[in-house]
Amino acid sequence: MEVIAFSILSAIVLIAAFCVIAARNPVHSVLFLILAFFTSSGLLVLIGAEFLAMLLIVVYVGAVAVLFLFVVMMLDVDFVELKQGFLNYAPFGGVVALVFFAEIALVASAMGASRPEAFDASPNAETNVEAIGQVMYTDYLLLFQISGIVLLIAMIGAIVLTLRHRPGVRRQSVEDQTGRKRADAVELKDVRPGQGI
Amino acid sequence: MEQFLGWTENPILLVLLSLGQILLVTVVLLLAIAFLLYFDRKVLAGTMLRKGPNVVGPFGLFQSFADFGKFVLKEMIIPAGANKTVFMIAPILATTLSLICWAVVPIAPGWVVSDLNVGVLYLLAMSSLGVYGVIMAGWASNSKYPFLGGLRSAAQMVSYEVSIGFVLVTVILLSGSMNLTTIVESQTGGFWNWYAFKLPTIIVMFPMMVIFFISALAETNRPPFDLPEAESELVAGYQVEYSGTPFLLIYLGEQIAITLMCAMTSVLFLGGWHSPVGDLGLFNENTLAGLLGTGTFESLIGAFWFALKVTFVFFMFAFVRALVPRYRYDQLMRLGWKIFLPTSLVAVLLISGFVVYTNAAAA
Numbered sequence: 233m234e235v236i237a238f239s240i241l242s243a244i245v246l247i248a249a250f251c252v253i254a255a256r257n258p259v260h261s262v263l264f265l266i267l268a269f270f271t272s273s274g275l276l277v278l279i280g281a282e283f284l285a286m287l288l289i290v291v292y293v294g295a296v297a298v299l300f301l302f303v304v305m306m307l308d309v310d311f312v313e314l315k316q317g318f319l320n321y322a323p324f325g326g327v328v329a330l331v332f333f334a335e336i337a338l339v340a341s342a343m344g345a346s347r348p349e350a351f352d353a354s355p356n357a358e359t360n361v362e363a364i365g366q367v368m369y370t371d372y373l374l375l376f377q378i379s380g381i382v383l384l385i386a387m388i389g390a391i392v393l394t395l396r397h398r399p400g401v402r403r404q405s406v407e408d409q410t411g412r413k414r415a416d417a418v419e420l421k422d423v424r425p426g427q428g429i
Numbered sequence: 430m431e432q433f434l435g436w437t438e439n440p441i442l443l444v445l446l447s448l449g450q451i452l453l454v455t456v457v458l459l460l461a462i463a464f465l466l467y468f469d470r471k472v473l474a475g476t477m478l479r480k481g482p483n484v485v486g487p488f489g490l491f492q493s494f495a496d497f498g499k500f501v502l503k504e505m506i507i508p509a510g511a512n513k514t515v516f517m518i519a520p521i522l523a524t525t526l527s528l529i530c531w532a533v534v535p536i537a538p539g540w541v542v543s544d545l546n547v548g549v550l551y552l553l554a555m556s557s558l559g560v561y562g563v564i565m566a567g568w569a570s571n572s573k574y575p576f577l578g579g580l581r582s583a584a585q586m587v588s589y590e591v592s593i594g595f596v597l598v599t600v601i602l603l604s605g606s607m608n609l610t611t612i613v614e615s616q617t618g619g620f621w622n623w624y625a626f627k628l629p630t631i632i633v634m635f636p637m638m639v640i641f642f643i644s645a646l647a648e649t650n651r652p653p654f655d656l657p658e659a660e661s662e663l664v665a666g667y668q669v670e671y672s673g674t675p676f677l678l679i680y681l682g683e684q685i686a687i688t689l690m691c692a693m694t695s696v697l698f699l700g701g702w703h704s705p706v707g708d709l710g711l712f713n714e715n716t717l718a719g720l721l722g723t724g725t726f727e728s729l730i731g732a733f734w735f736a737l738k739v740t741f742v743f744f745m746f747a748f749v750r751a752l753v754p755r756y757r758y759d760q761l762m763r764l765g766w767k768i769f770l771p772t773s774l775v776a777v778l779l780i781s782g783f784v785v786y787t788n789a790a791a792a
Binding site: 359 | 440512515545546547550551553554555557558560561564565568576580583587590607759760763
């Protein structure tokens with residue numbers, strides 16, 4: 233059962249990952265990327281790491297990929313121009329691919345020597361969430377806090393980079409708008425016929 | 430429904446059984462939605478002093494089925510400039526993604542398709558996927574109104590998911606579990622034990638329920654937050670180019686998502702399948718429970734209360750639509766990011782402090 237599910241899911245991940253680079257339309261690429269993310273969370277569920285699987289979907293599929301899709305959809309991509317640069321970048325891409333393959337081969341051979349027999353996603357018979365929480369808030373507390381601070385700094389940096397106060401821009405004051413009373417906006421006049429106001 | 434799965438180890442039978450459960454939930458849900466739609470239109474009509482649908486069947490009860498027939502029989506038009514594959518996948522995705530959320534919703538004791546340990550997270554993950562149906566539909570139509578609608582909807586859903594997430598965290602903290610069945614079980618014994626009304630935390634949790642409800646309105650693109658389809662500006666937003674069955678699927682996906690939000694409100698805050706007055710001692714040998722067996726009877730009663738609560742929250746959804754005018758887009762974003770997000774963040778702090786304090790006092 234699990235072997236069948238694993239084969240199907242990993243086949244989908246591989247095909248989707250291939251299509252990400254093979255697809256001509258960038259939007260299709262992003263959609264295939266989303267499919268790859270989604271299916272890999274299925275793989276995580278298969279080894280019993282449900283919490284990580286759900287986080288993968290919430291963070292990557294639900295937030296990061298939406299931003300990708302946003303940006304790609306808004307871009308006015310010229311396909312001909314995109315193709316022209318291909319040959320210039322091909323050697324560089326080839327070198328990167330070679331380095332990656334060498335690394336994967338190294339890791340795989342090292343794994344073959346000392347391969348863990350059974351992976352336990354939730355040791356000590358706890359749920360997944362508890363197991364991760366136990367480790368994260370004890371052994372790796374410092375790293376966890378530091379990554380939190382790094383994220384905070386990144387967020388503030390992004391805000392500072394995009395926040396500009398241009399002079400002469402008319403802004404809406406929400407307090408004025410929501411605090412407006414009926415008397416400020418409507419005035420009842422008793423209009424005499426034939427005279428007007 | 431693990432109680433029914435104990436008798437067989439055969440993998441094929443197990444797959445068939447879960448397929449049967451999925452089919453059962455889907456059929457019952459779709460039937461319920463057919464009548465909830467009718468109810469929605471009747472409520473809207475009632476507030477406007479109209480009659481509402483009253484032609485098909487007694488009191489117009491079969492209106493939704495007539496609509497269904499109309500949509501299915503109509504011609505399906507694919508615009509010439511549309512991206513055909515994505516255009517056709519989008520409605521299917523919209524319906525599927527909102528349907529699979531129902532896998533973890535506990536309807537009655539033991540009546541849940543998949544009793545996941547991370548049920549709440551699963552719901553959050555799947556409802557965050559719902560945005561793809563809309564954004565793909567908007568982009569693939571290759572037209573400006575659908576695209577604008579899709580962009581609006583994506584921004585809106587992403588924004589309100591954040592506050593929904595924080596509200597979920599408060600409930601998770603109080604119940605100490607991400608399993609929806611456990612969350613419901615921890616609210617047993619009368620409405621004063623439901624998280625919306627439980628005593629010391631009511632000060633925080635009742636406003637949290639209100640925030641959850643309003644965020645749910647925004648998340649499902651319901652009025653007063655229906656900017657993605659705002660008829661007066663965007664014709665009908667991301668669904669302009671859809672007709673026939675694909676339109677039906679998009680519409681259905683929305684309705685399923687709305688019912689899901691109603692179910693989530695009742696599971697998280699209103700005690701799920703529990704009766705509002707606690708156990709009245711109905712489950713003994715002398716009553717109907719003796720005839721049907723205690724477990725089945727309890728489940729039936731539980732399903733009844735659950736359905737009643739979902740209908741009540743759905744009534745609120747329908748009522749809000751009739752009462753409140755549409756928000757402006759910047760007001761919507763302000764409400765989500767500047768009001769709901771800080772409020773729910775403070776609530777998470779307060780509730781976690783409360784939980785730590787009570788745990789320390791108990792230990």
